Amino acid sequence: MEELLHELTAFKKQLAALENRNIALKTQLAHILQYHFDRSLLDRLEYFHTTFLQQDTRFEALRGELALQQAWVSEPDINAINYDNIRTHQVHIRAKLKNMEADLQQLMTNFLDYIQEHFPAIPKSTL
Numbered sequence: 001m002e003e004l005l006h007e008l009t010a011f012k013k014q015l016a017a018l019e020n021r022n023i024a025l026k027t028q029l030a031h032i033l034q035y036h037f038d039r040s041l042l043d044r045l046e047y048f049h050t051t052f053l054q055q056d057t058r059f060e061a062l063r064g065e066l067a068l069q070q071a072w073v074s075e076p077d078i079n080a081i082n083y084d085n086i087r088t089h090q091v092h093i094r095a096k097l098k099n100m101e102a103d104l105q106q107l108m109t110n111f112l113d114y115i116q117e118h119f120p121a122i123p124k125s126t127l
Contacts, residue, residue: 001083004073004090011097012066015059018097018104022055025111036119048111055107058100065093 029048072086115122 001073004086007090007094008066008069008073011093014097014101015062015066018100019056019059021104021108022052022059025108026052028111028115032115032119032122036122038118041118044114048107048114051107055100055104062093062096062100065089065096069093 026049029045029052033045069086069089072082072089075082
């Protein structure tokens with residue numbers, strides 16, 4: 001059971017890192033809207049904003065799953081059947097987290113490419 005707890009802790013840290021990356025993207029978007037706003041690009045910027053918010057929703061849902069998993073793993077009276085179910089759920093969480101990471105990486109690449117193309121005045125260091 002200790003192995004599951006350690007892995008669960010790693011999942012929480014990984015989720016927090018993904019959330020921080022999403023926050024950085026939202027902050028960059030806010031900066032663009034505040035200082036470099038071009039109304040002709042509004043539709044695409046709204047798309048990115050909506051997608052960042054959808055990521056937040058996914059993060060919140062996974063945070064709930066992690067909390068449930070934490071409760072299950074912390075239960076002292078776990079029999080072999082429950083352990084197998086808990087282990088299966090943890091594998092499911094791992095897959096979800098991996099998909100979320102890939103999706104966020106793709107979103108980040110698309111957003112940063114878009115920014116570089118349409119807002120060349122923004123220094124790369126702020127991206």
